[in-house]
Amino acid sequence: MHYDPRRNDHGLPRDPFKALVAPRPIGWISTLDTDGRANLAPYSYFNAVSDHPHLVMFSSMGRKHSWANAEETGEFVCNLATYALREAMNITSAPAPAGESEFELAGLERAPSVVVKPPRVAASPVALECKTVKVQPLFNLEGEEARYTMVIGEVVHIHIDDAIIKDGFVSLAAAEPIARCGYMEYAHVSELFKMARPAT
Template sequence: MFYDAVKNDHGFQYDPFKAIVAPRPIGWISSLSADGQANLAPYSYFNAFSQSPHYVAFGSGPRKDSLRNIEATGEFAFNLATYPLREQMNASSAHVAVDEFELTGLTKAPCRLISPPRVAESPACLECRLFQVVPLPDDAGHVENFMVIGRVLGIHIDDRFIHDGRVDTAAMQPLARLGYSEYATVTQAWRMRRPD
């Protein structure tokens, strides 16, 4: 089949776009409001975009607490969402006016270079400084979606997942977002060398 992605006339009950651009890492973003209220929320549009220097980005639509906090403070942390933390990650997606760390029972750990806390239970965290917020307008010029780009300043890795000078990604069991309400878990890694 083929369908016009601008008209989005696919005929399905749910848009298949997210099921095709998959798997996607989950951007589990912690931030602080200007008055110091912690926030933790997962974003299904997230990825890394530069090796040196390191940049990550996530999509927010519409303008949510995380985006408002990051615009106010200029800082956020990415916490690796893993299979053992799947229920807490999901619970932190609720639209609530409370601290999601408290809601989910997760532990706040201090970051070293930024003010927002990180998820102590997560095996990896990227401390980020806001680089740019890019508005993503629709055809009529209305903006309800934004791309938040952050420069990675510091990286935390749980020593239990470092073996022979390499990070054992599969052992951390990172979650990935598929389409609809589906997720995947990385539990096995394999290698393939580039021909050059």
């Protein structure tokens, strides 16, 4: 089959686009609002976009708390969502009202960050402390503003649980991160394989 994504004339029960760009890492974003209240929410439109400098981004549909807080305070933390934390991560996706902490809703302990003020998820084996670099609205071909806005942050401090470092390398199989697939489907990393790049 083939279809025009601008017309969405695929004839399927649901748009398959998200299932085609998958699996996608989950940015479990913790922030503080200007009153110091904590927020925690998962974003599947998330990724690293540079390692010089270390930049990550998440994209929000509508001005949700994570976007607003990251823009207004200039800080956020990306916590690694893992298989062991999948249920808690899912709870934090609920549309809680402003000021109600998803940490408490999901029964998650906070841990202090080093450089930024937002707390990290204590049980998460990896956390990236970030300073907001840019908040970028997205547009279509006609120049019309999209429903999504991208928040880009520079990583200013990194936490890694020593338990997932094996022989000097981070073991993602030990961390078991989860990723968003299509529809309500997720995947988790439990096995890895290696391939060497061709010599040039």
